[in-house]
Amino acid sequence: MNLAVDMLIGAGLLVLAWQTISGRSLFRGIVLFVVFGLTMALAWARMGAPDLALAEAAIGAGVTGALMLVAFRRLVRIRPDQCAQPALRRSRLAVPVAVLAGGLVGVIGLAVVAVERDPALAGLAVTEALTDSGLGNPITGVLLLYRNLDTLLEVAVLLAAFLAARTVFGEDESRPPTPARREVPLVGALLAIIVPLTILIATHLLLAGSREPGGAFQAGAVLAASGVLLVLAGRLQPATALSAGPAFGLTLGLMLFSLVGLAVMAFGDPLLALPGLWAVYLIETAMMLSIAMTLVLLFAGASGLRRSGP
Amino acid sequence: MSSAMLYVLVAAGLFGIGVYGLIIAGHLLRKLFAINIMGNAIFVLMVAASAPLDGRPDAVPQALVLTGIVIAVSATAFALALMVQLYRVTGQASLEQDPDGDD
Amino acid sequence: MSASEVLASLLLLTGGLFYLAGTVGLLRFPDVYSRLHALTKADNLGLLLVCSGLSLLAGTWRAAALLATIWLLGLLAATVSAHLIARHARAHDAAGDKR
Numbered sequence: 001m002n003l004a005v006d007m008l009i010g011a012g013l014l015v016l017a018w019q020t021i022s023g024r025s026l027f028r029g030i031v032l033f034v035v036f037g038l039t040m041a042l043a044w045a046r047m048g049a050p051d052l053a054l055a056e057a058a059i060g061a062g063v064t065g066a067l068m069l070v071a072f073r074r075l076v077r078i079r080p081d082q083c084a085q086p087a088l089r090r091s092r093l094a095v096p097v098a099v100l101a102g103g104l105v106g107v108i109g110l111a112v113v114a115v116e117r118d119p120a121l122a123g124l125a126v127t128e129a130l131t132d133s134g135l136g137n138p139i140t141g142v143l144l145l146y147r148n149l150d151t152l153l154e155v156a157v158l159l160a161a162f163l164a165a166r167t168v169f170g171e172d173e174s175r176p177p178t179p180a181r182r183e184v185p186l187v188g189a190l191l192a193i194i195v196p197l198t199i200l201i202a203t204h205l206l207l208a209g210s211r212e213p214g215g216a217f218q219a220g221a222v223l224a225a226s227g228v229l230l231v232l233a234g235r236l237q238p239a240t241a242l243s244a245g246p247a248f249g250l251t252l253g254l255m256l257f258s259l260v261g262l263a264v265m266a267f268g269d270p271l272l273a274l275p276g277l278w279a280v281y282l283i284e285t286a287m288m289l290s291i292a293m294t295l296v297l298l299f300a301g302a303s304g305l306r307r308s309g310p
Numbered sequence: 311m312s313s314a315m316l317y318v319l320v321a322a323g324l325f326g327i328g329v330y331g332l333i334i335a336g337h338l339l340r341k342l343f344a345i346n347i348m349g350n351a352i353f354v355l356m357v358a359a360s361a362p363l364d365g366r367p368d369a370v371p372q373a374l375v376l377t378g379i380v381i382a383v384s385a386t387a388f389a390l391a392l393m394v395q396l397y398r399v400t401g402q403a404s405l406e407q408d409p410d411g412d413d
Numbered sequence: 414m415s416a417s418e419v420l421a422s423l424l425l426l427t428g429g430l431f432y433l434a435g436t437v438g439l440l441r442f443p444d445v446y447s448r449l450h451a452l453t454k455a456d457n458l459g460l461l462l463v464c465s466g467l468s469l470l471a472g473t474w475r476a477a478a479l480l481a482t483i484w485l486l487g488l489l490a491a492t493v494s495a496h497l498i499a500r501h502a503r504a505h506d507a508a509g510d511k512r
Contacts, residue, residue: 029339029340079397
């Protein structure tokens with residue numbers, strides 16, 4: 001019975017992936033890609049990895065889908081006939097190469113599964129070491145205590161991607177002048193409920209992330225979702241100039257993490273050894289804000305945001 | 311068949327589909343779908359093939375995959391910006407060699 | 414199988430049927446408005462049934478409250494998105510071919 005559910009999800013993933021790349025319409029491809037991401041979240045939950053399920057649903061499906069949709073809209077603005085797609089290329093090598101690549105992955109995976117192993121030594125060590133650190137969620141523990149340099153650089157990569165995208169992209173000239181449209185009445189009501197609720201959920205994910213599934217990345221993506229809603233509803237307008245607030249938000253996580261990581265060296269600890277649970281919470285909060293700000297700005301395709309007020 | 315084996319096979323299938331899509335796709339957005347699917351296949355492989363630890367997969371590969379998901383979205387965001395800019399400048403969103411150069 | 418489990422299974426199955434009906438409607442109905450009608454009406458009821466079935470199975474008030482919140486949020490999202498889609502369709506007068 002359990003295997004049947006897994007098989008259903010696996011088959012769904014394969015069909016969705018195939019439809020995403022082979023469908024005719026690009027827009028449809030984006031929608032299917034989001035559905036693929038959500039099905040991946042189900043698969044993570046089935047594999048016993050709820051942290052990944054949360055991250056996949058929020059980041060893999062949500063944020064990536066939103067970014068793809070907004071890029072597609074920019075393409076449509078430049079030239080409306082995006083239905084006239086470049087045809088799929090014909091390549092005689094495509095099928096054999098794909099079969100070989102997939103086969104390679106399968107053989108590696110099956111070989112690893114078939115090997116008789118000691119039960120995950122690193123994992124066991126982590127779980128034991130974490131019981132006295134106060135971090136009940138081993139994944140948050142691994143990310144912040146053992147692979148802290150990875151996590152620091154991950155935030156740096158996100159920031160670098162934003163800066164690179166800004167540099168390449170320049171100003172979005174295709175954007176129509178600020179729409180003076182009336183806001184749909186229901187949207188105001190939706191925002192009034194959803195935005196505070198999203199902030200609550202993000203805070204919960206952040207705080208719970210030390211014990212249960214959750215963490216700074218999931219929380220940041222959820223927070224970014226409410227920012228994206230505000231941009232879509234026109235409450236926040238893209239601004240050309242980078243003002244102090246967003247700039248601070250963008251760099252906060254990286255700066256605080258580096259500062260704390262360097263400061264502990266003054267006390268004789270190794271680089272990035274976090275001094276306690278309070279530091280974990282502090283850094284995770286800063287990372288959440290930075291991640292949310294970066295993602296919203298990437299979505300808006302702008303260097304800054306301003307409130308559109310009367 | 312165990313569910314770990316099943317997910318390993320799914321990962322293999324996804325990777326094959328991704329490679330196929332990457333080769334045959336004309337539009338850059340489609341190539342991005344394909345690359346993301348390939349990435350997801352590797353994530354599934356890493357988690358499914360890791361030795362379970364009291365019923366749940368090992369935390370270390372999970373943490374690596376979590377990092378990977380964020381890196382994937384960063385790279386996708388940058389690639390999307392490149393694609394839109396390429397389209398703005400050249401009027402085409404594919405890497406085809408086009409003799410006319412106007413579409 | 415206890416009485417509550419039987420009831421929960423019944424609720425879950427009925428919920429699944431409503432989802433099925435909504436999806437069939439989405440695929441088969443001719444225009445935007447009737448598709449939205451099928452999707453929002455049937456799926457919201459389906460979600461309610463699934464959520465109540467699950468909270469019966471979970472058996473705690475905490476889980477029931479969380480599931481009720483999920484249903485309310487789903488309801489809110491469905492309402493607003495259906496409204497926006499219908500509004501957009503009407504403004505562009507594109508009813509008939511695509512969503």
